[in-house]
Amino acid sequence: RHAISEAKFAMETSELVGILWHQGESDSYGERYKTYEDKLLSLFKHLREELNAPDIPIIIGELGHYLGDVGFGKSAVEYKQINQILSKVAHTEKNCYFVTSKGLTANPDGIHIDAVSQRKFGLRYYEAFSKQKHVLDVLDVEHEWIEKEAKRELTKNERIFVESMKFALGQLSFEEFSINISTINESK
Template sequence: MKSILMVGQSNMAGRGFLTAVPPILNDHLRMLRNGRWQQLAEPVNVDREVAGVGLAPAFAQAWSADHPTETLGLIPCAEGGSALAEWAPDAPLMRHAISEAHFAQETSEIIAILWHQGENDSLDHHYRTYQTQLTHTLTHLRTALNLPAVPIILGGLPAFLGQHGFGLSATEAPQIDALIRQTAAELPQAYFVTAADLTANPDGIHLNAPSQRRFGIRYYQAFHQRADVLAPLADEAQRVAALTTHPLTAAETLYLQSKRFALGQTTFDEFMAAVQASRSGEADA
C-alpha cells in the first residue's frame, strides 16, 4: 500500500463546499482516521467542523487511474489558520504530523508530501524569513521520516488573496508565492504548482470546491512528471470530469447509499433495497 502526507493550512485541509462537486468514490482509496485505513470520504482532513473539499482526493483519484490495482491512503495533518512558525521542528503540528506519518509507515510506503501554506504569513513582512523557515521545515520532515528523496509538491497562493473578505489582510501573498516557487526550485525533488485561475469561496481566502479539484489534478501532474506546473493544464476540465464519471462498483454504490441513509436522504427500505441489489451484483460477478 502507498500513502501521501497532507500538511499545511486550511487550503490543504479543504474548505470547498461539499455539495458543489460530485463525490469521489473509489474502493482503492483510503484515509487514516482513528488509527485505521478507512474508506476515503470527504472531508478527509477534519481539522474544523467547517472542513470540506480539499485537493488531495483529486490527486488520489488521478493516481489511482494510473495504478488501478494498487491502494493509496491519505494521511491528513493540515491545520487551518496555521502560520509557518507553527510547523517548526519541535512545534505540536510538526510533531503530530511526524507521529501520524510514522504510524502510517508501519503499513504503507509514503510516496509524496503535499504541502500548501502561506496565507497566514502574507502580511507584516513575514516574507523576509519565509523561505529559510520553509526550507528548514520541509528538510526536517524528510529527515524525521527517513525519506530524503520523497517528492514534495508545493502549491502556490491564489491571486484572489488580498482583495476581499477574510483574505483582505493577505497583502503580501505575491511575495510569499514567489518564495514558495523559489524554494521548490532550490530544494531537491520539490515541485511547484501554480494556483493561477483558481477561484475562492465567498470568504475570499479559501479555494472553492471546483478549484480544489483542479488544484489536485495539477498536484498530481507535478508528482507524475516530476516537474513544476506553471500554468493551468490544457485538458484540466476533462481530467476533472473523469474523476467522478467512472461506473461505480457494488461496494462504492453501497457506501454511497449508506451515507445517504445516515444523512436522512433516503428511507430504510430504500437503503435495504440497495443492499440487496449490491449483494446480487457481487454474486453475479
C-alpha cells in the same frame, strides 16, 4: 511535530512517497514573508531528516490569486511575496516541484479553494508528482475531466450526503428527507 508523528504512524503500514505542501496564507501579512523562506527550508530539511527520506519529492502548491480580496482571505495581502518564495524554493531545492494555482477560485470565505478548484489542483499535484516536474500552467485535461466527473452518476453514499445537506440546510422537511433516504436505500 504533529505532522512527523502522523507520517511515522502512517509509515508503519504504508510507504511515504511524497510530501504535499500547501500553506502560507497565515504568513501573508505583517511582513512575515521576510522570514518565510528560511523557515520553509528548515522545515523541509527537518521533515526529510526525521522521516529518513532525504530524496522524497515535495510538491509545493501556489497560494490562490484571489487572496487579499474578501472574507478571511482579505488579510493575506502579501500572498504574492509568499508565492515568489514558494516558487524559488521549488526551483532551487532538490526534488521540489511547484504547482500553479492559476485560474482557481475560492469558497465564499475568501481563503479556501472551492470544490471544483480542489479537483483541478489535485490533477495538477498528481501531474507534478507523477512526472517529477513543475506545473506552471493550467492542464489541458482539467476542463474535460471536471465535466466528466460532474456528469457521472452519484454513488449511494453521495446521494445520502446530498439529501442530508438539504435537510440540514432546511431545504427538506423531515418527512421529505425520510422518504428520499428510503428511496435511495431501496435502489441499487
